[in-house]
Amino acid sequence: VLKHYITGFPKESDMELVTTGAVRLKVPEGTTAVLVKNLYLSCDPYMRSRMTKHDEPSYVPDFIPGEAITGYGVAKVLDSNHPNFNEGDYVWGITGWEEYSLISSTEGLIKIKYTDVPLSYYTGLLGMPGFTAYIGFFEICKPKKGEYVFISAASGAVGQLVGQFAKLMGCYVVGSAGSDEKVNLLKDKFGFDDAFNYKQESDLNAALKRRFPQGIDIYFENVGGATLDAVLPNMRIHGRISACGMISQYNLEKPEGVRNLIFIITKRIRFEGFLLFDHIDRYPEFLEFTVAHVKDGTITYVEDVVEGLENAPSALIGLFFGRNVGKQLVVVAKE
């Protein structure tokens, strides 16, 4: 549970593990709720925003201190009064950071169609981050073969897939990440054409110019701040920027300014924000496309797996320090 609302960087002591009394593993009569056993929980950057009290409603509700944190996860249905879910089904969607959850509003729950791939993939590759990569790249960036693509936070849950989608499209792909280990993954495992450790570059603008002498057609924006500022002058005319996230800003009390916005005009850039919720009707199309590539081995995925609910707070916080290598998830139970 979140103990209290926070400002600045989250700390482990802002959350605590609590034990409740015995729970009845039955759905209450007269409801259409679903009772699940949680298997895998997803740690996602947007959860940071929910740890702060907002005066105006945000696009996701603030957490309620003292109640179990909610977020995306994979679970097994133990009991259900809902016509779409049966005992024994595997589901992914919004659940609680707890061993068992009674889910009353099931619109955020999807029955898992393919169980012959690792179920943990529904926290990442085949779940919310993977779908974000698909919409953000194909729908927002509208890529063409041979275009020059740059991705920040490229080894993470979203970025590693954007890069592989871009390679499937025949693009030239460069990613940035915060360690040499991550840079090697980008080049050796995910097939990026080039990659660099942004923490080792004193001049990001020059680092991009060296890798994109002809300029960038598509920037998949995950971090904001100094990276965005360096990208803008390096964009080509009629380039596209898909504004997926700006993680470098999430813990700042005052967001950093971006000096180079003028290039949006002079280079006629289309800079478009998106949220995956608005595209959820395309999830089945994404699933079929991605599962086929996973099964034939043309898409691969790296997960950073932590065991035990008691380790979930540090795993979540680790996202904001770049501690995760690949998709960060927490195993609550194996079955």
Ligand code: NDP
């Ligand atoms: P990741 O798995 O990439 O984890 C976060 C990573 O961000 C860290 O590992 C770290 O990698 C990097 N990072 C953290 N702090 C900074 C910083 N100050 N400057 C630069 N990089 C930093 O997360 P996801 O792939 O799940 O999410 C990527 C982005 O996509 C986030 O911004 C998230 O909010 C956004 N998002 C948006 C959605 C939408 O609907 N629009 C849906 C899902 C995600 P490194 O070591 O490389 O620095």
